[in-house]
Amino acid sequence: MTAREDASALIQRMHECFNTRQFDQAADLHTPGFFSHPLDTTGFQAGKDAWRTLTARFPGIRVVAQDILVDGDKAAVRSTVEGITTLDGDAQPMLIEIFRIEDGRFAEMWGVSTGFPPSASPEPPRRAGMHILRGDPPGSSTRWPADRPRCGTGTAR
Known part of the structure; x- marks a missing residue:
């Protein structure tokens, strides 16, 4: 596999872990020093906690990658989020995330979301x-x- 294929496969695997609720396996995809800028935390535990909160509130939630772009050690993904009820006419929730990849694992993440009801936003207030x-x-x-x-x-x- 090329570096581009490896990065794309890593993102797809993370989405698979979320969608099948295999949160502990997702932790293995992150470096011990993984830093989430949106959550302002080091390590993946806060990410697992956020995932658990979202899936408890929205049992049918799924993340589907629409675009994956890779440049060097960074990968950007635009994902739609299914399984969250939105108001009529509101856009489907979407995530845009940028990952820095180190030794085949996620080392750092930046992200924004749009279209989430306030009670469902993955971003801290x-x-x-x-x-x-x-x-x-x-x-x-x-x-x-x-x-x-x-x-x-x-x-x-």
Whole structure:
């Protein structure tokens, strides 16, 4: 297999572990020092806990990769999420994640979600008035005030 095929297979395996609720096997796909930027944690235990919470709340939840792009040691995946009821006309929930892969395992992850009902969002709540700049190193205190314009928008988000 090429590095591209290996990365794609690793992502597919992670989705398979989630969809079949084999959370302990998913832990083996991550390095011991794996860092989740959205959860701001080291190790995969917080990821397993988040997965357990989501599957308890939504027993039919499934993640389906739509696009996997690989560049060097990074892989990006756009996934749809099935099994969560949304309001009529709302978009189907979606995840966009970027992984850094080290020695055939996930070493680091950045991610955003859209279309999730507030009670189902996999992202932790944001602090009032502040947006965490995802991808900051562990322990970093870099923050962006919510009332300041973001890149190219000219308006606050």
